Amino acid sequence: MNKGFVYVRSRLSSDEVKKLLEKLATEDSYYFVRSPHAVSGICMKLPDEFFPGFEGQMFDSDRELRWKKQGSAYEALLLSSVAADLEGFEAIGKNWEYCDRAAYFHDLNEPKFPKTFMYKGKNDEKIESNDISIGQRYFQDKRTATVQFVALTVRSKK
Incomplete structure:
Protein backbone atom coordinates (compact mmCIF):
# COMPACT_ATOMS: atom_id res chain seq x y z
CA MET A 1 0.00 0.00 0.00
CA ASN A 2 1.04 3.58 -0.71
CA LYS A 3 0.30 6.74 1.28
CA GLY A 4 -2.65 8.68 -0.14
CA PHE A 5 -4.01 12.19 0.36
CA VAL A 6 -7.63 13.38 0.42
CA TYR A 7 -8.61 17.07 0.40
CA VAL A 8 -11.86 19.03 0.17
CA ARG A 9 -12.82 22.63 -0.59
CA SER A 10 -16.27 24.23 -0.48
CA ARG A 11 -17.88 27.33 -1.96
CA THR A 26 -1.18 17.89 -17.26
CA GLU A 27 -0.47 16.60 -20.75
CA ASP A 28 -2.07 13.29 -19.67
CA SER A 29 -5.25 14.66 -18.05
CA TYR A 30 -8.68 13.30 -18.92
CA TYR A 31 -12.10 14.81 -18.17
CA PHE A 32 -15.57 13.44 -17.58
CA VAL A 33 -18.37 15.98 -17.08
CA ARG A 34 -22.01 15.29 -16.22
CA SER A 35 -25.10 17.44 -16.67
CA PRO A 36 -28.59 16.33 -15.68
CA HIS A 37 -29.37 15.42 -19.31
CA ALA A 38 -26.03 14.23 -20.75
CA VAL A 39 -22.43 13.18 -20.16
CA SER A 40 -19.33 14.34 -22.01
CA GLY A 41 -17.72 10.93 -22.35
CA ILE A 42 -14.04 10.61 -21.50
CA CYS A 43 -12.19 13.51 -23.12
CA MET A 44 -8.57 14.57 -23.33
CA LYS A 45 -9.59 18.25 -23.13
CA LEU A 46 -12.22 19.98 -21.01
CA PRO A 47 -15.43 19.94 -23.09
CA ASP A 48 -16.60 23.57 -23.31
CA GLU A 49 -20.19 22.62 -24.07
CA PHE A 50 -20.42 20.72 -20.77
CA PHE A 51 -18.38 22.92 -18.45
CA PRO A 52 -19.03 23.68 -15.71
CA GLY A 53 -21.82 21.13 -15.76
CA PHE A 54 -23.48 19.79 -12.67
CA GLU A 55 -20.44 17.73 -11.72
CA GLY A 56 -17.31 16.27 -13.22
CA GLN A 57 -13.83 14.99 -12.73
CA MET A 58 -10.36 15.53 -14.11
CA PHE A 59 -7.75 12.85 -13.57
CA ASP A 60 -4.16 12.00 -14.43
CA SER A 61 -1.54 9.62 -13.06
CA ASP A 62 -1.24 11.49 -9.71
CA ARG A 63 -4.69 12.75 -8.81
CA GLU A 64 -8.38 12.99 -9.47
CA LEU A 65 -10.19 16.28 -8.91
CA ARG A 66 -13.96 16.05 -8.60
CA TRP A 67 -16.33 19.00 -8.56
CA LYS A 68 -20.04 19.06 -7.83
CA LYS A 69 -22.58 21.85 -7.74
CA GLN A 70 -24.00 22.53 -4.27
CA GLY A 71 -26.64 25.26 -4.54
CA SER A 72 -25.07 28.18 -6.41
CA ALA A 73 -21.45 27.14 -5.68
CA TYR A 74 -19.25 24.10 -6.19
CA GLU A 75 -17.53 21.68 -3.83
CA ALA A 76 -14.26 20.03 -4.84
CA LEU A 77 -12.68 16.77 -3.70
CA LEU A 78 -9.06 15.96 -4.48
CA LEU A 79 -7.88 12.33 -4.28
CA SER A 80 -4.12 12.23 -4.72
CA SER A 81 -1.06 10.03 -4.57
CA VAL A 82 1.08 13.13 -3.87
CA ALA A 83 0.72 15.78 -1.17
CA ALA A 84 -0.90 19.01 -2.37
CA ASP A 85 -0.74 22.54 -1.04
CA LEU A 86 -3.71 24.21 -2.69
CA GLU A 87 -5.31 27.37 -1.37
CA GLY A 88 -8.58 26.73 0.46
CA PHE A 89 -8.28 22.93 0.48
CA GLU A 90 -8.37 21.08 3.79
CA ALA A 91 -7.06 17.57 4.36
CA ILE A 92 -9.61 14.97 5.37
CA GLY A 93 -7.98 12.54 7.77
CA PHE A 105 -14.63 -0.20 -20.32
CA HIS A 106 -18.07 -1.18 -21.54
CA ASP A 107 -18.09 -2.84 -24.95
CA LEU A 108 -19.19 -0.13 -27.41
CA ASN A 109 -20.94 -2.80 -29.49
CA GLU A 110 -23.29 -3.42 -26.58
CA PRO A 111 -24.27 0.10 -25.48
CA LYS A 112 -25.54 0.55 -21.95
CA PHE A 113 -26.31 4.24 -22.53
CA PRO A 114 -29.11 5.88 -24.57
CA LYS A 115 -26.47 7.32 -26.93
CA THR A 116 -23.08 5.92 -27.83
CA PHE A 117 -20.52 6.67 -25.13
CA MET A 118 -17.74 8.87 -26.57
CA TYR A 119 -14.00 8.89 -26.10
CA LYS A 120 -12.43 12.08 -27.50
CA GLY A 121 -8.84 13.13 -28.13
CA LYS A 122 -7.28 16.58 -27.69
CA ASN A 123 -8.77 17.81 -30.99
CA ASP A 124 -12.23 16.35 -30.27
CA GLU A 125 -11.49 13.41 -32.58
CA LYS A 126 -13.01 10.07 -31.69
CA ILE A 127 -10.52 7.70 -30.09
CA GLU A 128 -10.87 4.05 -29.19
CA SER A 129 -11.29 3.11 -25.54
CA ASN A 130 -8.52 0.51 -25.98
CA ASP A 131 -6.09 3.40 -26.67
CA ILE A 132 -6.77 4.92 -23.24
CA SER A 133 -4.70 3.63 -20.36
CA ILE A 134 -7.05 4.28 -17.45
CA GLY A 135 -7.07 2.52 -14.11
CA GLN A 136 -8.73 2.79 -10.72
CA ARG A 137 -7.14 3.95 -7.50
CA TYR A 138 -8.71 2.69 -4.26
CA PHE A 139 -8.35 5.00 -1.24
CA GLN A 140 -8.84 3.28 2.06
CA ASP A 141 -8.64 4.29 5.68
CA LYS A 142 -5.48 2.68 7.07
CA ARG A 143 -7.02 2.11 10.51
CA THR A 144 -10.20 0.37 9.33
CA ALA A 145 -9.04 -0.90 5.89
CA THR A 146 -12.35 0.39 4.51
CA VAL A 147 -12.29 1.68 0.92
CA GLN A 148 -13.87 5.14 1.04
CA PHE A 149 -13.14 6.43 -2.49
CA VAL A 150 -12.42 4.95 -5.90
CA ALA A 151 -10.69 7.40 -8.23
CA LEU A 152 -9.88 7.15 -11.90
CA THR A 153 -6.19 7.34 -12.80
CA VAL A 154 -4.03 7.26 -15.89
CA ARG A 155 -1.83 4.18 -15.91
CA SER A 156 1.59 4.06 -17.52
CA LYS A 157 1.60 2.33 -20.89
CA LYS A 158 4.17 -0.43 -20.40
Missing part, protein backbone atom coordinates in the same frame (compact mmCIF):
# COMPACT_ATOMS: atom_id res chain seq x y z
CA LEU A 12 -16.02 27.57 -5.26
CA SER A 13 -17.40 29.61 -8.16
CA SER A 14 -17.38 28.09 -11.66
CA ASP A 15 -14.48 30.46 -12.52
CA GLU A 16 -12.51 29.16 -9.52
CA VAL A 17 -13.17 25.57 -10.62
CA LYS A 18 -11.94 26.38 -14.12
CA LYS A 19 -8.76 28.05 -12.75
CA LEU A 20 -8.15 25.04 -10.51
CA LEU A 21 -8.53 22.67 -13.46
CA GLU A 22 -6.10 24.76 -15.51
CA LYS A 23 -3.60 24.76 -12.64
CA LEU A 24 -3.74 20.98 -12.10
CA ALA A 25 -4.02 19.89 -15.77
CA LYS A 94 -4.32 11.58 7.84
CA ASN A 95 -4.26 7.83 7.44
CA TRP A 96 -5.07 7.21 3.78
CA GLU A 97 -3.56 4.42 1.73
CA TYR A 98 -4.15 3.66 -1.90
CA CYS A 99 -3.62 0.83 -4.34
CA ASP A 100 -4.01 0.87 -8.11
CA ARG A 101 -6.15 -1.57 -10.07
CA ALA A 102 -7.10 -2.06 -13.71
CA ALA A 103 -10.26 -0.46 -15.12
CA TYR A 104 -12.41 -2.00 -17.81
